[in-house]
Amino acid sequence: MSEIIESVKNLSIGFNSQKGKQISILRNVSTNIKKGETVGIVGESGSGKSTLALAMMGYIKQGLFPLKGECLFKSEDLLKMSSRQLEKIRGRKIAMIPQNAGQALTPNLKIGYQIDEALRLHTDLNKSERDKKISELLNKVRLPSPETMAFRYPHELSGGQQQRVAVAMALAGKPDLLLLDEPTTGLDVTTQAHVLELLRFIAKDTGTSMIYVSHDLGAIAQVSDRIVVMYAGEIVLEGPARKILKEPIHPYTYGLLKSIPKLSLAGLPASMPGSQPQPGSINEGCSFYDRCNLATDNCKKNSPDLEHIKELDTNVRCFNYKELINQNNNLQTSITKKSNNSEANEVLKLKDVSISYAKQKFFDQLLNKISDQNPTVKDISIDIKKGETIALVGESGSGKSTILKSIAGLLETKDGQIKFENDRILSSDLKMRNPNDLRAIQLIFQNPDESLNPNHTVEQILSQPLKLYFNLLGKELKKNIIDLLKKVRLGEFYMSRYPRQLSGGEKQRVAVARAFAAKPDIILCDEVTSALDVSVQAAVLNLLQQLKEDLGTTYVFVSHDLAVVRAISDRVAVLYQGRLCEIGPSQNVYKFPSHPYTEVLLGAVLEPDPDIKPKLVAEDIVEEKPPEKGCSFQGRCPRKIGDICNSEVPPWQIGENGNAIRCHINIEELASLQQ
């Protein structure tokens, strides 16, 4: 057995509440990190995973303090060390890679200088040796042209490159243990896959132990040897990655894995009821009792201990885990959704829509000349049928949210038309639209914290559209609000609550209820699940689908998460740099991706399965502006054929399975190339 480099023993961390009660957010956590091992710590927000990871480098956030237990790094307790002693360990022995490297790098110092600083602090090299080391490090993290990279400022780098610099800085002190706190969460799908690939390579190459903290089981699955699952401040399951992901024997992990939408599965993921208990509200019994379908009376009264199962090399905190051992073959199931009637009428048509953020120059305005030849969004034509869910997918900067905003009338279109019902043109100016059109198109936003007025009660929030569109008052208003809450499965008592008193999922339900209050024909969903935890996300997706089936609403669903889109959408439009690449029925686009960009995008998706590795077919370069001429994907295309891609906009082709793509290569040839 290899050497243990860090071991956490019975660690509890907590804070004092305003009423003077001691509330613990980490409870009795024990785990060991072996040399050369990558341990993934996974859990939903509030599970204590970051607190645990930070405690492992001897750092405890302000306001928190250790209640008991120890963090032994090479048999020295980090939590008892003075800051002087910790200084010698941090950076040299334990290094950290933060979530947002863009914010962790000093904006006014060059990359090279910042790495040099780390080297000066943590090594004894002289100037010329350090310089050599810097380019060595930049090379190691696979940054392009390391010679010039050292002379750049952080803002000149893309998010993925900044993250690589952070990795280089962390490696500067040759640490024994690397701590990664959600290092890829803010990155695009393709960039994320590349950074993870780099991390995996570094772990193997240098033999460094890693602690990888994430809420994303897909990312954890790609890098970890061992996985620790946390719930409500406790370890509920710990064991080899493959075992945990393929045969989870804790009901929470099982539910979590089932609630993740997967690329390989059509249909909606199963959701888990309820939400994680708040710290301080756990009294006795198992913390997962409320949400568990295996729970017995014993679970209510007694809290299970972490039990070691020798045959599986796994620790589990559950009385009834045995019931799960033989049940795991149905992890790959999903809820089938009713498909819509494809004969339905078109309800919304986008015709050659272009949107530009550039301001028209004064002179051009006078002459009524169009100045921006290269708008952010260009030539988008999509017909949306009544009752269908169409998804717009793409990475950041693909213009998907921009299109949504202009459908809602929040952004003026530069060119083209948006037609609503019977080919009536909708004005691109919100003030020119008639109230009934405004009612018919409603928006749901990404972050319910921002989309609900913090100073309004749920009743006030829901009464806004009801008063505006239907002039409801008094008893009738109240009755309608209660009906709406019922529709989104919230009780009547929620009316008097403020958003801050609700959990993330509950807030998003209120936002959904507000959109449905207007009895809309079309609902525009802007990344509605990306701020939510996985188990909550599944519940919201199921709710949206249910409401759609009941009310016949049309959804325009924008998301960067391809697996979520796969679960909910009937049709998918893939966007790159504000230009359409591919559009077609979901099952076909996912099964037979034709456009090279779709292929790249789908290849980079991380699945919570250690056997499915992402396929990295293209570089993760970030382009700031769409190219002026030719195909929008010319800069990154792995199948570029030549000058024609740079000079001519590719024509539309329609494949036999109903996908329409824009590419110079023949669609059948593309299909054979991909095999």
Next chain:
Amino acid sequence: MESNLITEDKQKNKLEKAFEILKTMASKPSGLIGLTIVLFHVVLAIISPYIAPYDYKAISPNTMLLAPSAEHWFGTDSLGRDVFTRTILGGRTALTVTFFGSLIALLWGGLLGIFCGLVGGKIDDVVMRVVDAFLSIPWILAMLLIVSLLGTSTEVLIPALGFFYGKGIVRVARAATHDVIAKDFIVSARARGHSNMSIIWNEIIPNVRDAILVEGAMRWSWMLLGFSSLSFLGFGVSPPTPDWGLMISNARGLMSFAYWSVIAPIVGLSSLIIGINLTADAFAKALGIDRSTKAPV
């Protein structure tokens, strides 16, 4: 679906909420001191006409410049008037004028700021440049001009002070509005087609109210100082109305041998200003707007 959140505050009525805020403010010593001082001054201002031992304008050559004694607690001034009487009555004028002045400042400054913040664009540009231009005029000179043209009655002083002290509030209200309008709930209200007035009233005001109120409380103490300065210069209220600024101005020449007639109004004025400042700070903290970390523009 069961919520696991601790239902700490159910919906409370407004009175209960106000009481809660007062309780939070009084929970720290600085807030308690501030509130006590302000409360003391307000109560004194209300009851002073009934408890004043002498007539504030009774001139008597027999009692000129008497030192504090059992009959005249704070002594008498150069015209033989009782300083105690004049001091407690002086607070009355100052508080009334500045209270209504601040109210006016809050109303026009707050609403204009919110409006500019919401509509943005050219209207915002023009209004803000005008506000800047006014900010660059030394207010005391402008006040002197207004007072000499229109007289020194409270009907002139209240709106004039309200106008000059509201300029700063425009900027604060605009900045606070900018923080809010980028949020999705405003976008959402806009997309639903609410009118600007409805958005201001329902969505913005509840979210910027606290910041503006705190700023108004600060402005109140400044206005008090400004009002007293005007009186000190002889452009505020006219004699024989009792007023702190006026009293300080009249008595300062005699400070070397009749210090009592100047100390009482100074103590009155500065304690009220300190009291208001402490209260405003406690108010800000109780509402969760920390002035020490977030400076208004």
